[in-house]
Amino acid sequence: MSNPLLSVSGLGISTVQDPRTLVNSVSFEIMPGEAVGVVGESGSGKTLTALSILGLLPRGVAIAGGSIIFNGTDLTKADPETMRNLRGSDISMVYQDPMTALNPVMKLGRQLLEVIESHEKLDDGSVARVEAALREVGIPQVERAMESYPHEFSGGMRQRVMIAMALLLSPKLLIADEPTTALDVTIQQQILALVSEQRRKRDMSMLWITHDLGVVANLVDRLIVMYAGNIVEAGTVQEIFTNPQHPYTHGLLSSLPSRTDKSRKRLTSIPGVPQKPWLVGNTCGFAPRCFKVTAECTASAPKLVGSLEKSVACFHPMGDK
Amino acid sequence: MKRDPLKPKGGFYYYMQSTSGIVGAILLLFMVIVSLCAVFGWLPHDPLEQNVEFAMQGPSSNFWFGTDEFGRDIFSRSLDGMRRSLTVSVSAVSIAATIGVTLGILSGYLGRWFDQLIVRLSDVIFAFPAILLALAIVSTLGNSWYQTSLAIAVVYTPIFIRVARGPVLTVKEMDYVKVTRILGFSSLRILRKHILPNVTAPIVVQVALSLSWAILTESGLSFLGLGTQPPNASLGLMVSEAQSIAAFAWWALFFPSAFITIVVVGLNLVGDGLRDALDPARRSS
Amino acid sequence: MSLNIVNVEKRYLNRASGTTINALNGVSIKVEVGQTLGIVGESGCGKSTLARAVVGLEVPSAGSITWDGKVIDNKAKDRLKSHHSQVQLVFQDPYSSLNPRQQIENSIAEAIEVHGLVAKDKITDRVTELLVMVGLDPDLRNRYPHQLSGGQRQRVCIARALSAEPKLLVLDEPVSALDVSVRAEVMNLLIDLRKNLGLTYIFISHDLAMIRYISDVIAVMYLGKIVEFGTWEEIIENPVHPYTKALIAAMPDHSIIGDPTMLARTLEGEVPDPVNLPSGCSFHSRCALAVPSCSIIAPTLREISNGHLVACSEV
Ligand SMILES: Nc1ncnc2c1ncn2[C@@H]1O[C@H](COP(=O)(O)OP(=O)(O)OP(=O)(O)O)[C@@H](O)[C@H]1O
Ligand SMILES: Nc1ncnc2c1ncn2[C@@H]1O[C@H](COP(=O)(O)OP(=O)(O)OP(=O)(O)O)[C@@H](O)[C@H]1O
Ligand SMILES: [Mg+2]
Ligand SMILES: [Mg+2]
Numbered sequence: 001m002s003n004p005l006l007s008v009s010g011l012g013i014s015t016v017q018d019p020r021t022l023v024n025s026v027s028f029e030i031m032p033g034e035a036v037g038v039v040g041e042s043g044s045g046k047t048l049t050a051l052s053i054l055g056l057l058p059r060g061v062a063i064a065g066g067s068i069i070f071n072g073t074d075l076t077k078a079d080p081e082t083m084r085n086l087r088g089s090d091i092s093m094v095y096q097d098p099m100t101a102l103n104p105v106m107k108l109g110r111q112l113l114e115v116i117e118s119h120e121k122l123d124d125g126s127v128a129r130v131e132a133a134l135r136e137v138g139i140p141q142v143e144r145a146m147e148s149y150p151h152e153f154s155g156g157m158r159q160r161v162m163i164a165m166a167l168l169l170s171p172k173l174l175i176a177d178e179p180t181t182a183l184d185v186t187i188q189q190q191i192l193a194l195v196s197e198q199r200r201k202r203d204m205s206m207l208w209i210t211h212d213l214g215v216v217a218n219l220v221d222r223l224i225v226m227y228a229g230n231i232v233e234a235g236t237v238q239e240i241f242t243n244p245q246h247p248y249t250h251g252l253l254s255s256l257p258s259r260t261d262k263s264r265k266r267l268t269s270i271p272g273v274p275q276k277p278w279l280v281g282n283t284c285g286f287a288p289r290c291f292k293v294t295a296e297c298t299a300s301a302p303k304l305v306g307s308l309e310k311s312v313a314c315f316h317p318m319g320d321k
Numbered sequence: 322m323k324r325d326p327l328k329p330k331g332g333f334y335y336y337m338q339s340t341s342g343i344v345g346a347i348l349l350l351f352m353v354i355v356s357l358c359a360v361f362g363w364l365p366h367d368p369l370e371q372n373v374e375f376a377m378q379g380p381s382s383n384f385w386f387g388t389d390e391f392g393r394d395i396f397s398r399s400l401d402g403m404r405r406s407l408t409v410s411v412s413a414v415s416i417a418a419t420i421g422v423t424l425g426i427l428s429g430y431l432g433r434w435f436d437q438l439i440v441r442l443s444d445v446i447f448a449f450p451a452i453l454l455a456l457a458i459v460s461t462l463g464n465s466w467y468q469t470s471l472a473i474a475v476v477y478t479p480i481f482i483r484v485a486r487g488p489v490l491t492v493k494e495m496d497y498v499k500v501t502r503i504l505g506f507s508s509l510r511i512l513r514k515h516i517l518p519n520v521t522a523p524i525v526v527q528v529a530l531s532l533s534w535a536i537l538t539e540s541g542l543s544f545l546g547l548g549t550q551p552p553n554a555s556l557g558l559m560v561s562e563a564q565s566i567a568a569f570a571w572w573a574l575f576f577p578s579a580f581i582t583i584v585v586v587g588l589n590l591v592g593d594g595l596r597d598a599l600d601p602a603r604r605s606s
Numbered sequence: 607m608s609l610n611i612v613n614v615e616k617r618y619l620n621r622a623s624g625t626t627i628n629a630l631n632g633v634s635i636k637v638e639v640g641q642t643l644g645i646v647g648e649s650g651c652g653k654s655t656l657a658r659a660v661v662g663l664e665v666p667s668a669g670s671i672t673w674d675g676k677v678i679d680n681k682a683k684d685r686l687k688s689h690h691s692q693v694q695l696v697f698q699d700p701y702s703s704l705n706p707r708q709q710i711e712n713s714i715a716e717a718i719e720v721h722g723l724v725a726k727d728k729i730t731d732r733v734t735e736l737l738v739m740v741g742l743d744p745d746l747r748n749r750y751p752h753q754l755s756g757g758q759r760q761r762v763c764i765a766r767a768l769s770a771e772p773k774l775l776v777l778d779e780p781v782s783a784l785d786v787s788v789r790a791e792v793m794n795l796l797i798d799l800r801k802n803l804g805l806t807y808i809f810i811s812h813d814l815a816m817i818r819y820i821s822d823v824i825a826v827m828y829l830g831k832i833v834e835f836g837t838w839e840e841i842i843e844n845p846v847h848p849y850t851k852a853l854i855a856a857m858p859d860h861s862i863i864g865d866p867t868m869l870a871r872t873l874e875g876e877v878p879d880p881v882n883l884p885s886g887c888s889f890h891s892r893c894a895l896a897v898p899s900c901s902i903i904a905p906t907l908r909e910i911s912n913g914h915l916v917a918c919s920e921v
Contacts, residue, residue, distance in 0.1 A: 041785045154876050155649075184648040185812060186873045189856040193869040200866070211786055214815075214858020218868040241863045248787075255790035257819035259859055262839075264819055266797070269790035273755040496703035500763075503661045504717040504770055505691050514716075518707040 004029040005172060005205050006053070010066035013048050013057065020278035022061065023048050024229045027304065030173065035199060035206040037216035037237070039252075040226030041274045046209045049226075050175050052076075053207075054093060055083040071172070089119045092166040096178040098158035102150040108161055109146030115168050133164040137194055156187035160194070167198060173205045180215065192219055213252065217241060222308070225249050228285030229277030230301075235310035245312035245319075248286045284314070292316040335598040342594020348587025352403060355580075359404035366394035368401040369552050377570050387572035389562070399576050402554040403584070409466050409548070409555075410535030413473035418528055420474075421481025426520070428482065429489030430512060439486075443479030451476045451534075452541050459547045469548050473535050484527045488520035495519075522599035529592035533585040540581060556581050607674045609637040609660065609693075609774060609806070614669035616655050616830075625881045629655040631830035631888075632669070634907075637823075639773065642800065642807040644821030644838065646814055646853065648877050652830040653810045654698075657778045660808065661695040673774065691721065694767035698779035700759035704751040710762045711747035717770045736765040741795055757788035761795065768799070774806045781816065793819065814857045818842050823913075826850045829878060829888040832907065836914035846916045848893050849873075887918070895920040 006029065013023035023045040030036050038046050051057050053068055055075060068075040070091065075083065087093075095101045103111055112130040116122060127146075134142045137160040150158055159179055166174055176195070180188040196219055199206055208220055216223060216237065223240045225233040225248065233246040244250040251270040272289035280301070284290070287297040296315050304313040336342045358364065365385070372392035380387045386395035428439040446454065458472035492498060493516065501511050540557025542548035549555035551562070556577045563573035616630040629652045637643045645653050658664040660671055662678045671678050673693055697703040704713055714733050718724055724732045734744045740761040751759055760780060767775060777796070781789040797820065799805060811817050817824055817838075824841040826834040826849065834847040845851045852873040862868055875892040878884050884891055890900040897920060907915040 041787060156876055184877070185814070185856040186648065186852050187876065189869065189872050190874070196866050196869050212858070213786075214860065217858070217860055217863050218865050221864075237864050241860055252787055253860065255787065256858075256860065257793075257815045259815060259818070259857060260861070267790035267793055267819070269794055270787045271791070273757060273788065274785060496697040496699060497705045499658075499663055500695070500697070500703060500766070501716075502663060503691075503693075503695050504720070504766075506716070506720055510720070515705050515708075519705070 002032055004069075005032045005034075005071060006030040006207075007069040008049075008053070008066070009069075011049065011052060011068060012064035012066055013045070013052055013061060014064040014278075016060050016062050019064070021064070021280070022229055022277050023052075024277065024280065025066065026226075026229075026231050027066075028224055028231065028234060029308070030205050030207060032172070033203045033205055034222065035208060035220040037220035037223045038207065038209045038226060039211060039213055039216065039223060041211060043228075043274060043277070044226040045229045045277060046211075046226055047177055050093070050177055050207065050209055053175065054087055054091060055080075056087075085119070088115055088171075089169040090171055091173045091175065092169070092171040093175040093177065094159070094162050094166050094179045096181055098155065098162045098179075099150065101162060102158060104150055106149070107146065108148055108150065108153075112146075112161075112165055112168060115165055119169060130168070133168050134161070136167075136198070137161070137164045138190070139164070156183055156190065159183060159187075159191055163191070163195065163198075167202070167204075170202060171204065173207065174199070175207045175209075177209045178211070181210070181212070188215070195219070213241075213256065225252075228275040228280050230280070230285055230313065231304055232286065232314065233312045234304065235306070235308075235312075239310045243310075243318075245310070245317040246286070246314050247290045247292050247316070247318065250318050251289075333598075336594050339594045339597045341590040342598065345587050345590025345592075345594055348583055349591055352407065352584055352587060355400050356404040356407050359400040364394075364397040364400055366397045368393065368397040368554055370394075377566065379570070380572055386576040387570065389570070389573050390566050395559075395573060395576055398554040398559060399556070399580050402549075402556040402559050402577060403580055405466065405549055405553065405555045406536050406539050406557065406581075406584070409470050409539045410473065410532055412467070413470040413535050413539075414477065414528060414531045416470065416474035417477035417531065418481050418524070421478040422485045422524055424478075425482040425485030426489050426512065426517070429486040430493060430508075430516065436486075439482060443482045446475070446479045452538060455538055455542055456545065456547060459542060464542075464547050464550060466549070469539060469542060472542075473538050476538070477531055477535065480531065481524070481527065484523055485520060488523055489516055492516050492519045522596065525599060526592045526596045529588045529595060533588035536581065536584050536588075556584075607639040607773070609808075610670075610672045611635045611637075611656075611660070612670050612672075614656070614659060614666045614671060616652070616659060616664060617667045628880045628883050629830055630659070630666070631883065633827075633830070633832055634669075635825055635832060635835070637774075637806060637808065639806050640804060642809055642820055642822045644817035644824040645808065645810045645827060646812060646817045646824060647827030648812060650877060650880065651827045652880075653812075653827060654778055655830075656827075657695060657776045657808065657810055660774075660776050661693050663695075691717070691770040692773040693776065694770055694772040694774070695776045695778065696760070696763050696767050696780050699783050700756050700763055701751075701783070703763050704759055704766075706751055709748050709750060710754070713762065714766050714769050717766070721770070723769070723771060732769075736769055739768065739799070740765045741791075755788075756784050757792060760784060760792055764795070764799070768803070772805070774808070776808045776810070778810045779812070780809075782811065782813065789816075796820065814842075814853055826853065829880060829883065831888065831917065832915075833889065833918070834914075834916045835907065840911075840914045844914075846910060846914070846921050847889075847918050848895050848921075849889050889918075 009027040011023065011026045014021045026049055040046050048061065052063055053075065063076050109130060113122060113126055116126050131142045134145055139145050139160055180191050208216060210216055220237060222236050224231055225246065227248050233249045240249060244253055254268040255270060257267060270289055275285045275288060282301050284297040284302050287293045302313045302315050304311050306312055370393060375388050375392040376390050378384055378388045384394050384396065386399060388394060424439050428436045455472045455476050458475055459469055462468040462472065498511060498515050501515050539548050539555065540560065543555045543557035544561040549558045559577035560574060567574040612634050614630055614633045618627040618629055620627060633656060647653055655664060659666050678693060711733055714736055715729050718729055718732055733747065737744045737747065742758060742761050781792050784792060800807060809820050821838045824838050825832045828849050834841065834850045841850060842854065845854050855872040873892055878888060878891060886901040886904050890896040905917045905919045907917045909915050
């Protein structure tokens with residue numbers, strides 16, 4: 001088996017002042033060409049984990065420990081210049097809100113050319129390259145689009161432009177932070193199809209963040225489930241969907257209304273509200289809501305154990321079906 | 322019934338949590354005491370009494386802040402000046418806030434032609450530099466203290482219109498205000514219970530800030546010879562008069578200026594404290 | 607008793623650009639008491655506009671909306687005592703729909719007080735009853751909204767709507783803003799309330815799975831019009847309109863996993879601009895079945911089987 005493209009181990013993220021843990025010792029790997037999904041509630045640390053890979057954590061938040069090895073270099077120790085070279089070319093990102101990620105007063109063509117310019121010299125082929133990238137993501141009338149401003153496009157179109165921009169320099173890893181959450185279902189479907197297609201064509205690795213399990217079922221190879229700053233379960237999509245081990249994953253899957261259940265029976269719900277990551281401490285963060293909770297769960301934190309195909313952090317996993 | 326640990330505390334509690342609020346309150350208290358001394362005439366000397374014998378003396382046990390070129394006690398004059406400055410600015414800001422906030426809220430809530438009219442009018446006033454406009458008004462009206470207040474009030478009214486109107490426009494569109502309409506509440510109730518409480522924070526903060534500007538404006542007018550008239554004292558006038566002798570008698574310039582600074586800084590700090598205390602969401606952490 | 611929406615149109619005039627947004631373009635629908643109508647459709651198709659019109663926040667540009675035979679409007683004076691407070695709305699965003707300076711007890715008690723729905727000394731008890739009814743600990747009564755989680759706030763909003771003793775509750779995406787793990791609880795609550803209080807619901811969402819779960823009848827909207835209407839089974843199992851078909855194909859399906867062909871593009875193009883409505887059928891630009899006449903003649907709803915209506919000339 002080849003070496004992982006990205007290997008995150010023991011990554012901790014906390015606030016700088018009165019240190020509060022936001023992400024607690026997260027470890028995972030992405031193989032070359034592999035697509036990994038991250039699911040979890042709001043506030044579980046998905047975005048921060050992604051931003052730490054790019055070295056773009058917001059002010060006031062910093063890496064507290066662990067390492068992020070990308071292609072052999074530890075990004076937590078890399079200097080700003082190395083990180084800058086890496087961003088956009090080797091690793092690129094698509095954000096949830098394309099409006100805030102695009103410059104509202106700059107023509108789209110110019111913005112895309114700038115991405116090339118920041119990593120290599122512009123030449124006669126650059127414009128053609130940008131146009132090809134836009135065409136590839138299904139933007140109609142590319143010449144006109146190059147001369148347009150972001151507000152002239154709908155949300156779905158802007159997200160396509162963002163994707164074109166992210167793919168422009170053929171990155172090895174594409175990170176996507178809920179890029180379809182703000183979009184309509186049919187547009188979301190278009191974007192998912194587009195990304196899936198491009199990924200296969202380029203043999204690119206992908207980290208896809210979402211809170212919607214339905215989105216990733218057919219998009220990624222493996223899934224990571226986060227809860228209150230920890231990874232509670234990881235494994236192949238097959239395993240997670242058909243045989244969830246962590247009571248949270250199990251609860252989440254069974255709380256979704258079924259598409260086929262004729263009788264429309266009562267939804268299984270998870271009582272309570274998500275825990276704040278910094279209040280978890282050395283316990284299982286899901287314990288207050290878990291139906292399997294025992295004294296053990298609040299006495300220490302369960303470790304993530306298992307294989308790449310299937311691992312869980314729980315003292316009382318659901319057991320195989 | 323067990324006590325809810327999150328049971329809300331009063332705004333005062335949160336005000337006292339803020340350092341700038343406490344410092345500002347102390348400075349404000351100081352100013353009020355100083356002005357009260359002047360009101361009740363508890364001054365070591367008569368602020369108007371001239372005594373050439375003691376002219377241009379530095380601070381001493383008799384004249385704490387020294388004397389000016391006419392031998393008047395600068396300490397007594399500063400206290401009296403503070404009283405006069407505060408009277409003018411407090412009445413000016415009261416008038417401006419009452420009229421401006423009422424117009425601003427109505428204009429934001431009612432919209433349509435009324436809003437257009439009010440906005441146009443305040444734009445016209447805004448178009449002039451504040452001190453110039455005040456100057457023009459004072460020179461037409463005359464320069465007794467209430468006329469000065471009135472001039473400053475006219476200049477500041479549009480600020481309050483703006484400060485009140487903006488938040489009303491935002492809050493009016495909030496879902497919780499729409500809910501009150503679906504629940505069939507009267508306009509008066511919606512304004513009073515759901516809009517006003519959510520726009521008071523910026524208004525109260527603005528009152529504190531405007532007071533400090535008003536003091537500066539009054540000082541400016543006096544400095545230009547249009548506010549308080551000699552031989553009476555106001556802080557601004559004292560600074561103006563001290564100019565010619567500042568080279569020989571630093572105290573004549575220093576103490577009135579220090580008073581102005583304390584008032585302005587104090588009011589700004591109070592504004593900061595209020596801003597924190599009045600926002601329930603800021604209190605949570 | 608029933609809600610009768612007849613040919614409702616709503617246009618917004620944008621003064622700055624001088625354009626007109628055609629938010630609703632002739633919507634007719636009837637909701638019988640005790641029924642739950644699900645409305646599904648893409649962003650901007652007019653779902654919220656319709657919701658606001660139903661509760662009287664918006665006056666239709668044309669057409670009429672009646673509840674129990676009486677026209678709904680937003681004149682506060684009329685609403686006070688009349689049956690109009692029988693129609694209440696729960697908004698999508700539980701963060702903006704509670705007054706940040708009002709303790710939740712007061713939010714819930716206000717309507718009861720204003721309309722004198724119970725005796726003065728019984729108000730506290732009534733608030734407790736409502737809090738329990740929506741599954742909240744009555745000890746939370748003195749909290750401010752920011753001290754509650756999203757799910758708890760949405761419960762408060764539901765309790766406040768119930769305080770006016772409504773018969774019809776319009777729910778505009780009531781769970782979209784909530785965490786996935788708390789959505790099921792709120793959905794269960796809505797189902798319980800419907801049963802216990804005999805409520806009529808209009809449930810709006812772009813999430814077909816939720817619509818399927820709660821609705822008796824479903825209306826599919828596209829660009830300010832209803833393009834298909836029928837019982838939930840008919841719409842989900844036997845969709846006829848090409849747009850409904852695309853929506854259902856895009857519905858998340860957890861029974862098929864790891865199959866990228868499931869992501870096949872079901873629909874090309876984007877929703878047209880409501881400022882420049884397309885001629886003829888508004889869906890023709892994205893439709894695989896479109897024939898030349900579709901861009902000329904606008905199809906009207908016609909019954910294809912018992913109670914199943916569709917606006918398409920090619921099916
Ligand atoms: N700049 C910041 N300063 C302090 N805390 C932060 C900051 N950004 C995020 N957090 C906190 O870190 C935690 C994790 O945030 P993160 O944005 O990673 O969550 P997420 O899983 O992406 O959630 P969502 O689904 O809402 O996007 C949250 O509790 C959040 O409040
Ligand atoms: N107050 C308003 N002024 C002007 N245009 C409006 C107003 N409210 C809605 N619109 C426009 O009317 C159309 C329908 O909007 P509406 O909010 O009803 O859509 P929706 O179906 O609820 O969408 P979403 O799923 O995004 O909530 C949109 O094009 C919108 O921009
Ligand atoms: Mg996020
Ligand atoms: Mg809406």
